[in-house]
Amino acid sequence: MGKHNTPMLDELEKGPWPSFVSDIKQQADKGKHILKEAPNDLLGIMEMSYVDKVTHWKHGGIVGVFGYGGGIIGRYCDQPQMFPGVAHFHTVRVNQPSSKYYTSDYLRKLCDLWERHGSGLTNMHGSTGDIVFLGTTTDHLEPLFYELTHDLNQDLGGSGSNLRTPECCLGMSRCQFACYDTEETCHQMTNAYQEELHRPAFPYKFKFKFDGCPNGCVASIARSDMSVIGTWRDDIRIDQAAVKAYVGGELKPNAGAHSSRDWGKFDIQAEVINRCPTECMCYGDGKLEINNAECVRCMHCLNVMPRALRIGEDRGASVLFGAKAPILEGAQMSTLTVPFMKMEAPFDELKELVEKVWDWWMEEGKNRERLGELIQRKSMQEFLRVIELDPDPRMVDEPRSNPYIFWKEEEVEGGWTRDIDAYRKKHLR
Amino acid sequence: MTEDEAKKAILENLQGKSKTKSKFYLKDFYSMVPDMKPREIKNIVNKMVQEGHLEYWSSGSTTLIGLKGMGKQHQEED
Numbered sequence: 332m333g334k335h336n337t338p339m340l341d342e343l344e345k346g347p348w349p350s351f352v353s354d355i356k357q358q359a360d361k362g363k364h365i366l367k368e369a370p371n372d373l374l375g376i377m378e379m380s381y382v383d384k385v386t387h388w389k390h391g392g393i394v395g396v397f398g399y400g401g402g403i404i405g406r407y408c409d410q411p412q413m414f415p416g417v418a419h420f421h422t423v424r425v426n427q428p429s430s431k432y433y434t435s436d437y438l439r440k441l442c443d444l445w446e447r448h449g450s451g452l453t454n455m456h457g458s459t460g461d462i463v464f465l466g467t468t469t470d471h472l473e474p475l476f477y478e479l480t481h482d483l484n485q486d487l488g489g490s491g492s493n494l495r496t497p498e499c500c501l502g503m504s505r506c507q508f509a510c511y512d513t514e515e516t517c518h519q520m521t522n523a524y525q526e527e528l529h530r531p532a533f534p535y536k537f538k539f540k541f542d543g544c545p546n547g548c549v550a551s552i553a554r555s556d557m558s559v560i561g562t563w564r565d566d567i568r569i570d571q572a573a574v575k576a577y578v579g580g581e582l583k584p585n586a587g588a589h590s591s592r593d594w595g596k597f598d599i600q601a602e603v604i605n606r607c608p609t610e611c612m613c614y615g616d617g618k619l620e621i622n623n624a625e626c627v628r629c630m631h632c633l634n635v636m637p638r639a640l641r642i643g644e645d646r647g648a649s650v651l652f653g654a655k656a657p658i659l660e661g662a663q664m665s666t667l668t669v670p671f672m673k674m675e676a677p678f679d680e681l682k683e684l685v686e687k688v689w690d691w692w693m694e695e696g697k698n699r700e701r702l703g704e705l706i707q708r709k710s711m712q713e714f715l716r717v718i719e720l721d722p723d724p725r726m727v728d729e730p731r732s733n734p735y736i737f738w739k740e741e742e743v744e745g746g747w748t749r750d751i752d753a754y755r756k757k758h759l760r
Numbered sequence: 761m762t763e764d765e766a767k768k769a770i771l772e773n774l775q776g777k778s779k780t781k782s783k784f785y786l787k788d789f790y791s792m793v794p795d796m797k798p799r800e801i802k803n804i805v806n807k808m809v810q811e812g813h814l815e816y817w818s819s820g821s822t823t824l825i826g827l828k829g830m831g832k833q834h835q836e837e838d
């Protein structure tokens with residue numbers, strides 16, 4: 332048993348999954364971390380919160396490293412006498428490498444660094460993608476930051492009213508569906524906006540995330556103020572021989588991903604054609620046809636038959652704005668804003684777009700108002716005017732949710748005044 | 761307004777309010793320097809933090825900014 336009696340936490344170790352409680356106990360017993368009592372006292376205060384059903388963490392504080400307004404989040408507990416090991420328990424966000432690739436050697440160095448300067452407890456990875464170091468005291472922050480940046484060549488991530496750490500899917504490094512180089516984009520955008528990432532600039536947080544295709548492995552459409560999702564403008568490439576091989580059973584659907592159960596013989600009609608959301612596919616006489624003008628890039632057919640169907644060759648991305656999950660209005664997905672943009676370094680078009688959006692939000696946004704809420708408050712029409720785009724039917728989510736694009740008086744011939752007599756000639760009272 | 765004048769206006773404004781309020785949103789600074797663009801003011805405010813006149817306070821999700829040493833400090837957070 333640990334230093335504190337934790338019967339409720341111990342329950343959590345009994346389930347089938349690896350338990351964070353076991354992990355923390357293991358660190359408490361075997362870790363070489365400098366803040367000796369932190370893991371044990373963390374368990375103690377968590378048990379207390381489970382009993383009391385309230386948190387014992389206080390919110391925020393004046394901690395950071397010199398010159399940075401983000402990346403470190405001050406945390407203090409409200410029972411410092413009882414749990415001195417977590418009296419100060421600041422969180423450090425470390426910018427993850429693109430697509431979260433690192434060598435085991437590098438991972439060891441990160442963990443060693445954290446044992447020299449903190450609790451040794453990590454969260455790989457936080458929701459925004461950062462490598463999260465959990466729990467240290469103020470005096471360790473500067474030395475930790477120095478070693479992280481100088482010896483490990485890694486930077487802090489974003490927090491507070493900053494640009495948050497950008498995140499991308501595996502993209503071209505492993506995935507045939509990638510319609511643009513998500514890692515390159517993420518890297519370039521991170522470097523271009525260092526100022527916004529490290530120094531508070533905005534009314535609230537701002538995130539961008541890069542998905543290589545609509546499968547959305549980093550869920551950018553639900554989780555980022557600017558979602559960049561790969562797509563193509565031309566046709567899905569079809570290898571008819573491979574289609575036949577799927578139908579004949581030589582190739583496994585979904586690359587064998589669902590083979591733990593016997594689903595019977597592959598049925599292209601039921602499993603692909605009938606599932607196309609726009610009903611734009613047909614299969615007959617051993618030939619698959621797609622009406623590409625109707626395809627909405629849902630990815631279903633490509634996922635089921637990856638050897639037979641491939642993304643088009645005229646590739647780029649759709650850019651969407653405004654996802655958020657705030658408390659008052661509830662969750663909201665990003666709204667399609669730019670149906671297609673070529674994504675090539677140095678990404679000037681994308682940068683120009685996001686800077687227009689930022690200028691508007693910095694000027695008009697209320698404190699703690701996310702971009703999506705500002706668009707709701709000011710209207711999609713106003714947003715389009717600011718970023719200098721014409722309304723397009725593809726921006727309409729669904730009838731009656733956002734189809735109301737109004738004319739301005741100067742856009743209408745004759746303005747709002749009309750010749751009532753001429754009108755009455757055609758329309759009797 | 762020059763950068764120095766903007767800094768002076770910000771300091772005077774914060775000192776004037778220091779009895780009632782010690783931490784401000786970035787947006788609150790915009791009205792202290794009415795003839796500058798938000799982006800310029802943001803840069804000046806961040807510079808003033810580097811120079812040690814102002815300091816950040818962060819909840820983790822939102823950042824507030826105040827005069828260095830004013831209001832609650834971390835030893836006495838509540």
Ligand code: HEM
């Ligand atoms: C063959 C003739 C018609 C057919 C098949 C038809 C069918 C429909 C359908 C399917 C809807 C949508 C209902 C829904 O919201 O679920 C609708 C809505 C409506 N229809 Fe018709 N309709 C016909 C004629 C008319 C006529 C002659 C009028 C008026 C003079 C009319 C006025 C409306 C109105 C006002 C709505 C509601 C529109 C809205 O949602 O704002 N319809 N109709």
Ligand code: HEM
């Ligand atoms: C005193 C008379 C009327 C009153 C008080 C009235 C009131 C309303 C109200 C409150 C709505 C709901 C608006 C909303 O969804 O926000 C509505 C919708 C509608 N009304 Fe009327 N109405 C009147 C007469 C008429 C007449 C005479 C017509 C057709 C000849 C008509 C056609 C419609 C249609 C088509 C809608 C649906 C609009 C839409 O939401 O797309 N109304 N009306």
Ligand code: SF4
Binds near residue numbers: 542
């Ligand atoms: S989002 Fe698309 S391109 Fe990126 S890893 Fe997932 S499936 Fe591949």
Ligand code: SF4
Binds near residue numbers: 607608612626629
């Ligand atoms: S990607 Fe989706 S919408 Fe397009 S053809 Fe395939 S199933 Fe249909």
